Amino acid sequence: MHHVVRLQEHVNECLDERAKREEKEEKEEREHSVITDAEKTETLASKNCRKRKAFEEKEEMPSIPIPTIPNAKNNDAFLKIKRGSIEMSKISSPSHISGHKVIENFITEEEETELLRAVYDMSEQTWNDRNASGNGRHNGKSWGVNADRARRKVFKAKREMPEAFQRIVLEKLRANEYGYKGLREFGFACNECNAIEYVREKGHELRPHVDDRILSSDIIINLSMVGTCIMRYRMNKNQGIEIAKKLPRFSLQIQGGRCRFEWEHGIRNEDLIDGKRVSLTFRCSGRGNGKDGVYKDVVFEEPPRGYVNDLEGRDRR
Numbered sequence: 001m002h003h004v005v006r007l008q009e010h011v012n013e014c015l016d017e018r019a020k021r022e023e024k025e026e027k028e029e030r031e032h033s034v035i036t037d038a039e040k041t042e043t044l045a046s047k048n049c050r051k052r053k054a055f056e057e058k059e060e061m062p063s064i065p066i067p068t069i070p071n072a073k074n075n076d077a078f079l080k081i082k083r084g085s086i087e088m089s090k091i092s093s094p095s096h097i098s099g100h101k102v103i104e105n106f107i108t109e110e111e112e113t114e115l116l117r118a119v120y121d122m123s124e125q126t127w128n129d130r131n132a133s134g135n136g137r138h139n140g141k142s143w144g145v146n147a148d149r150a151r152r153k154v155f156k157a158k159r160e161m162p163e164a165f166q167r168i169v170l171e172k173l174r175a176n177e178y179g180y181k182g183l184r185e186f187g188f189a190c191n192e193c194n195a196i197e198y199v200r201e202k203g204h205e206l207r208p209h210v211d212d213r214i215l216s217s218d219i220i221i222n223l224s225m226v227g228t229c230i231m232r233y234r235m236n237k238n239q240g241i242e243i244a245k246k247l248p249r250f251s252l253q254i255q256g257g258r259c260r261f262e263w264e265h266g267i268r269n270e271d272l273i274d275g276k277r278v279s280l281t282f283r284c285s286g287r288g289n290g291k292d293g294v295y296k297d298v299v300f301e302e303p304p305r306g307y308v309n310d311l312e313g314r315d316r317r
């Protein structure tokens with residue numbers, strides 16, 4: 001029970017930190033802006049608020065109807081994803097991250113080539129050298145709805161998801177649960193994808209984080225291409241509890257339930273064991289996810305003690 005409380009405290013801390021950060025950013029913005037006489041009567045905050053409102057009225061995505069699932073008793077894909085993810089989170093895996101699963105050889109080498117062709121199509125979009133996001137240095141691209149994580153809002157898609165992503169990844173999920181409840185519905189509801197290119201010698205990494213709990217779905221999937229890596233999960237920074245999971249090339253990782261909401265995940269530079277890796281991360285974002293409190297159905301058990309890993313003899317730190 002006290003883990004629920006601890007998690008709630010952690011969530012509150014995160015929200016407090018966010019509020020402080022926003023306040024600081026606003027203060028800095030205020031200090032740097034040149035205020036004319038006419039502007040002096042209006043605070044920066046109220047101006048921003050007006051600007052945002054005008055932008056949102058114009059740009060905010062209307063709620064998208066979730067596709068109908070033939071023969072399904074309950075057509076609400078989001079609810080099914082959520083129920084499935086919670087159900088899976090009750091099943092403890094041998095390495096104690098419930099809700100976590102890796103499907104090896106989810107794609108073939110030929111399918112990987114086809115996906116990479118779409119990822120590396122520079123006429124459509126160039127790599128964005130991401131550091132500002134705070135998730136560490138790596139190259140990124142994105143498709144599908146434009147999820148603004150700072151404002152926790154979802155805007156119209158700038159680029160549709162490539163047909164190859166739909167056919168090779170999402171259609172397979174729509175056809176098969178792969179032993180993970182809610183995955184089929186995730187395939188129907190998924191509306192966002194980002195690619196990350198990691199190159200070890202460029203110092204690339206993924207800093208430990210939890211994907212936005214409010215903005216995105218209960219299930220998130222990551223496809224590993226080009227190379228294998230180790231992903232490290234941390235239950236709580238201060239307890240030193242870490243579980244390392246190997247993400248082999250061609251595999252699909254599913255993060256749901258407690259894995260999704262309770263554990264941070266990251267990739268250290270030295271854990272890019274083949275020197276290079278390209279991942280595709282799929283989410284269902286927006287659509288009111290979590291607004292009614294994603295945590296409340298999740299039952300927390302005792303966290304594992306100590307360090308469990310599948311590092312296969314690699315250094316522990």
Ligand SMILES: O=C(O)CCC(=O)C(=O)O
Pocket residue numbers: 194196206211222223265279280281
């Ligand atoms: O590279 C990966 O597999 C993970 C990416 C990730 O965690 C993210 O984009 O939030």
Ligand SMILES: [Fe+2]
Pocket residue numbers: 209210211265
């Ligand atoms: Fe992530």
